[in-house]
Structures are given as C-alpha cells and as structure tokens.
Amino acid sequence: QSVLTQPPSASGTPGQRVTLSCSGSSSNIGRDYVYWYQQLPGAAPKLLIYKSDQRSSGVPDRFSASKSGTSASLAISDVWSEDEADYYCAAWDASLSRLVFGGGTRLTVL
Amino acid sequence: QMQLVQSGSELKKPGASVKVSCKASGYTFTAYPINWVRQAPGQGLEWMGWINTDTGSPTYAQGFTRHFVFSLDTSVSTSYLEISSLKPEDSATYYCAVTPGRQFGASALNPWGQGTLITVSS
Numbered sequence A: 001q002s003v004l005t006q007p008p009s010a011s012g013t014p015g016q017r018v019t020l021s022c023s024g025s026s027s028n029i030g031r032d033y034v035y036w037y038q039q040l041p042g043a044a045p046k047l048l049i050y051k052s053d054q055r056s057s058g059v060p061d062r063f064s065a066s067k068s069g070t071s072a073s074l075a076i077s078d079v080w081s082e083d084e085a086d087y088y089c090a091a092w093d094a095s096l097s098r099l100v101f102g103g104g105t106r107l108t109v110l
Numbered sequence B: 001q002m003q004l005v006q007s008g009s010e011l012k013k014p015g016a017s018v019k020v021s022c023k024a025s026g027y028t029f030t031a032y033p034i035n036w037v038r039q040a041p042g043q044g045l046e047w048m049g050w051i052n053t054d055t056g057s058p059t060y061a062q063g064f065t066r067h068f069v070f071s072l073d074t075s076v077s078t079s080y081l082e083i084s085s086l087k088p089e090d091s092a093t094y095y096c097a098v099t100p101g102r103q104f105g106a107s108a109l110n111p112w113g114q115g116t117l118i119t120v121s122s
Helices: none
Strands: A009-012 A018-023 A034-039 A046-050 A063-068 A071-076 A085-093 A098-101 A105-109 B003-006 B010-012 B018-025 B034-039 B045-051 B058-060 B068-073 B078-083 B092-098 B116-120
Touching (some): A034 A063, A034 A071, A046 A063, A071 A085, B018 B092, B018 B116, B034 B068
Parallel strands (some): A009 A105
Antiparallel strands (some): A034 A046, A034 A085, A063 A071, A085 A105, B003 B018, B018 B078, B045 B058, B092 B116
16 A cells, blocks of 8 residues: 555546646655656656656646645646556655655546 | 666576666766666556665665665666565566756656566566
C-alpha cells in the first residue's frame, strides 16, 4: 500500500479536461513539494512537474498542477491520445525519511 | 543534455548476484546525486535510495539495507547497483535517476535511465 494515494484509473475523451488527484499527509505533501511523473507504456518515467506546480522543460502547457494542504492534483486540459500513460505523484516523507510515490493512475483516452 | 544509460537485461538464478550500471553523460557527474528506483512487474515505483556522487556516500531506504549496494566509478561517470543473494521477488525493472539541482527541488528525479530488467528464476 502506497503512502500517497492515487486513484488507480482515470479516463477522458480527446479534448476533455482530466484531473488526477494525489492524497498524502502532513509528513509528506503537507510539508514538502510534490512531483509528478509520466510513464508511457514500456518507457521510463519522465518528470512532468517539479516543486508542486512547475512544468519541466518541454512539457506542454496543457499540463498544470497544484497543491493544497495534504493533497495535490495534476490537470491535463485538451487531453490527447498520446497522453495515455501511468501518472505518479511523489514527495519526500519526513517521518519515513524517504521519497514516497503514489500507486499511480492509469489514464485512458477513450 | 543530461543522459543516463543503463546496462542490459539480466536473467539470474536465485542466490546469485547482479551488478547494474548507470553511465552518465552531458554534465559533471559529481555535481548531482543519483537515485535508484525499483518497479516490480505491473507495479508502481519504489525509491531505493541515493548515492552522493561527490563523496560516494550511499543512503538506503528502509527495506533496501540488506543485499543492495550502491557504488560509483567517477573515472567513467558511472554508478552501480549491486544486488546479492537474489530472490525471485527481486525480479523488477531497476531505474537510476539524477536529482538535477536544488532549483528543481531536493527530490526531483530527472532524467531517468532507460531501466534494467532483472529476472530471477531457477
């Protein structure tokens, strides 16, 4: 069971806005930055968002993220079929002294 | 640009050891730490720890303190993950990833290596 909680699946149709959630606690999201990673099928993860809301180089502005309290979210506006992937949130957990990941959300574009 | 290239897939028998390499290029190797992340088949990501590429000092996450060892060869800009006494449950894809400086946050992982699949089976 992951320290950060993500819904296992999400879906959207092309052009739709999709929001993925990530829930943590005061020892991780509540006190540190959140990072979002995209893992396309068969590929290594790629950093999408750093410092909770900053897009990594080359990431389209269709991707945005925010954090509030002990939760975070990643929004994809105008979702494309190429956005089909697993999305993971991550944060440093001060109580566990380790980087923790969510279990990942598999996004399907119908 | 910063790049990490890992060694190829391995098939090992239980009890054997394996050493995965992660070669860095495009930046000063000793400037940024390298992390190791495990992904079991069909599962999520699990942070194993990191190694300070300047001092060579490793930090292991809980659960990875027994038969996992991080090491370096700075002369060839390479980090290694050695797993001893392999068990079938060690079968996974192992990734290395750089923490590319504090401007990205202390826990950012970017870029990642392509991953190395380790299969442990008799």
